[in-house]
Amino acid sequence: MTTDLKNSPVQTETADQMRKELTVLKERINSQQDMLERTTGFMSQIQSSLEQSKQKVEEKNKETFDSMRYAERLQQAILPSCDEVNKAFIDSFIYLRQCEIIGGDLAYFIEAEDSYFIAAIDCTGHGIPGAMISMMAHSLLDEIIMQHLVFDPGHILTELNRMLFSALNGGKKEIKDGLDISLCRVHKDTKKVSFSGARRPLLHLSIGASELIKATRASIAENPDSTFETIDIEGEGKNKFYMFSDGIPDQFGGPKGKKFGTKRLVSLISEIKMLNMKKQSEIITNTITSWQANEPQIDDNLIIGFCI
Amino acid sequence: MNKFKEEITNTKFTEFYSNNFGRCVYNKTLRIGVCESLDQYIPVDQFMDIFLQCGEMIKNYDLKYFIFDKRALRAFHQPSMEWYYIEWKQDMLKLGLKDHFKILPNEDWFKKCVEAGRAEIARDYPESLLDQINVTYVNSIQEAIDQIQS
Numbered sequence: 001m002t003t004d005l006k007n008s009p010v011q012t013e014t015a016d017q018m019r020k021e022l023t024v025l026k027e028r029i030n031s032q033q034d035m036l037e038r039t040t041g042f043m044s045q046i047q048s049s050l051e052q053s054k055q056k057v058e059e060k061n062k063e064t065f066d067s068m069r070y071a072e073r074l075q076q077a078i079l080p081s082c083d084e085v086n087k088a089f090i091d092s093f094i095y096l097r098q099c100e101i102i103g104g105d106l107a108y109f110i111e112a113e114d115s116y117f118i119a120a121i122d123c124t125g126h127g128i129p130g131a132m133i134s135m136m137a138h139s140l141l142d143e144i145i146m147q148h149l150v151f152d153p154g155h156i157l158t159e160l161n162r163m164l165f166s167a168l169n170g171g172k173k174e175i176k177d178g179l180d181i182s183l184c185r186v187h188k189d190t191k192k193v194s195f196s197g198a199r200r201p202l203l204h205l206s207i208g209a210s211e212l213i214k215a216t217r218a219s220i221a222e223n224p225d226s227t228f229e230t231i232d233i234e235g236e237g238k239n240k241f242y243m244f245s246d247g248i249p250d251q252f253g254g255p256k257g258k259k260f261g262t263k264r265l266v267s268l269i270s271e272i273k274m275l276n277m278k279k280q281s282e283i284i285t286n287t288i289t290s291w292q293a294n295e296p297q298i299d300d301n302l303i304i305g306f307c308i
Numbered sequence: 309m310n311k312f313k314e315e316i317t318n319t320k321f322t323e324f325y326s327n328n329f330g331r332c333v334y335n336k337t338l339r340i341g342v343c344e345s346l347d348q349y350i351p352v353d354q355f356m357d358i359f360l361q362c363g364e365m366i367k368n369y370d371l372k373y374f375i376f377d378k379r380a381l382r383a384f385h386q387p388s389m390e391w392y393y394i395e396w397k398q399d400m401l402k403l404g405l406k407d408h409f410k411i412l413p414n415e416d417w418f419k420k421c422v423e424a425g426r427a428e429i430a431r432d433y434p435e436s437l438l439d440q441i442n443v444t445y446v447n448s449i450q451e452a453i454d455q456i457q458s
Contacts, residue, residue, distance in 0.1 A: 027349070027352075028349035028383045031349065032382075032383045035383060038386065038421070038424045038425060038428060039417075039421045039424040041424070042420075042424035042427055043424075
């Protein structure tokens with residue numbers, strides 16, 4: 001006797017169960033396919049949105065870069081030309097390497113009546129804020145010397161300090177920025193040099209002597225009541241003078257990743273003082289580049305050298 | 309004993325309801341309800357069944373925190389999720405439940421699918437009250453309990 005299992009209750013129940021499981025499995029596969037399609041679409045949207053953002057950032061970056069390049073042209077327009085400075089002195093050089101396209105270090109030169117005025121301006125910070133302060137300082141120096149006819153370097157810095165402090169703090173917000181500066185007045189006839197500094201010294205080299213003349217220990221626009229001392233320098237024969245921002249002394253590098261330091265810079269200049277200024281500039285540039293090696297440049301670099 | 313069983317045993321949860329695809333448990337003292345998925349996929353009718361029961365559990369015991377443990381899931385049905393977000397969660401919000409915790413499977417692809425699904429719901433239902441609901445992703449029931457108690 002054979003049993004017809006085809007339509008037995010057990011068989012029917014098993015078939016129903018399998019059909020249910022198949023339905024669930026089919027639904028699960030459909031859902032996974034749906035998840036895959038939805039997620040792919042979602043990722044494509046994110047990618048497209050990222051590409052749009054990237055394009056916007058690139059456009060903005062280009063605008064900023066173009067704008068900085070234009071600002072660089074403006075800043076270069078007020079820099080003294082080498083010819084202009086060379087005509088005033090026996091020999092000279094200006095080494096300026098900004099950290100960014102524009103910066104807060106600026107060389108200043110002007111001829112007024114019986115004197116030349118030359119300065120190394122070192123604004124706090126670098127980049128755009130530094131450039132704005134240095135442009136303000138440049139304009140104020142012009143005003144003090146050419147319009148107010150103030151020629152004593154200490155008085156010039158005292159006036160610059162008062163005016164810049166007032167300009168930066170006249171509005172609603174107090175601004176802590178300012179600048180350090182070395183300023184020399186060179187009398188055309190007597191060749192006498194008068195110096196005043198705000199935290200930046202003057203290196204004076206003459207035959208057989210080397211002196212780092214200290215500046216007043218106050219920055220410009222730090223305190224409206226600061227006054228700045230004038231130091232008169234007289235030397236026999238050829239005298240060489242160097243003014244520099246803190247960018248080179250503060251540059252990290254060398255075998256132990258240390259700061260270059262003022263001592264090393266003074267020692268370097270003393271070693272090469274007999275060379276012409278162009279050669280000196282080349283040696284300083286090469287030495288600093290080699291010292292810096294793979295370290296990033298942390299601040300603007302400025303050195304001015306002149307010989308009378 | 310799987311991780312879920314171990315966790316709910318340690319924290320003394322009581323089972324309220326279960327079917328072949330999920331179960332819901334609660335702790336009246338902590339005012340926490342938990343729904344655990346038991347399979348890799350929950351068909352829509354079963355999903356709604358479990359969550360309607362979860363709703364009853366939340367109402368009966370005045371639960372304030374809800375943990376959805378999806379660790380077993382490997383697929384979800386988007387219309388079920390829409391119902392869960394747009395109807396069920398908002399019904400629960402009316403009962404005072406706004407703090408939800410989720411435990412996802414460890415797979416990155418699944419997490420990305422959840423993100424895509426949520427983004428679609430948020431886009432399609434801008435008027436929903438989803439922004440009034442706090443959703444926190446955790447790695448275990450214990451982590452959710454620790455956050456609730458902190």
